[in-house]
Amino acid sequence: MFGPKTEYLLDGICFGVDGPKVEPSFMAIVSKEKAFVVTLNPVAQSNHDSGVFQISHEVVHLISPLVYAEEEDVNFLEEGMATYFSKLITERETGNFDIAILGMNQKPLYKDAYELYLKLIETEPCAVKKLRKVQPEIALITKETFEIAELTTDAELIVKLLKHFPRN
Secondary structure, three states: OOOOOOOOEEEEEEEOOOOOEEEEOHHHHHHOOOEEEEEEOOHHHHOHHHHHHHHHHHHHHOOOOOOOOOHHHOEHHHHHHHHHHHHHHHHHHHOOOOHHHHHHHHOHHHHHHHHHHHHHHHHOOOHHHHHHHHOOOHHHOOHHHHHHOOOOOOHHHHHHHHOEOOOO
16 A cells, blocks of 8 residues: 555564554664564553554554654654554454544544545555655655655645654
8 A cells, every 4th residue: 555665673562551653672772673663552452443453553654664763753644644544454454433533533633644644645546655666764755755756746735744743
């Protein structure tokens, strides 16, 4: 759906109160390997729907993670993709059509990112694949990437998609 993942090692999945998130693993810090760990919220251990929702969101962040990513490297495009994908997969795999909507209502910025992503694919259904052929790392996509990919996306939408997505 979004093109191939970049090369890295998945070092594991764990549960912690600071999840859900993707971050460099201890292996990456010590050995300088490009390796990541996914942390899910503990509720995912006992609630199947929540587990599917969380992991399907985080796998999008695993498409092209950056080892030395700063918090500001995540943009509305990537969060919109992740929210879209988690909604799609959770509904398909669990039949739960409420969990994504409830999540977006609790954290409106995710809804904003989702709606921006929907605007992008409304006119450019394969936009992300085209962008990633030019720049594989989602966090490094720029306005120029849209131009090189020959997308006709509205300039204002591009600015909004590439804006830093504040976490928390």
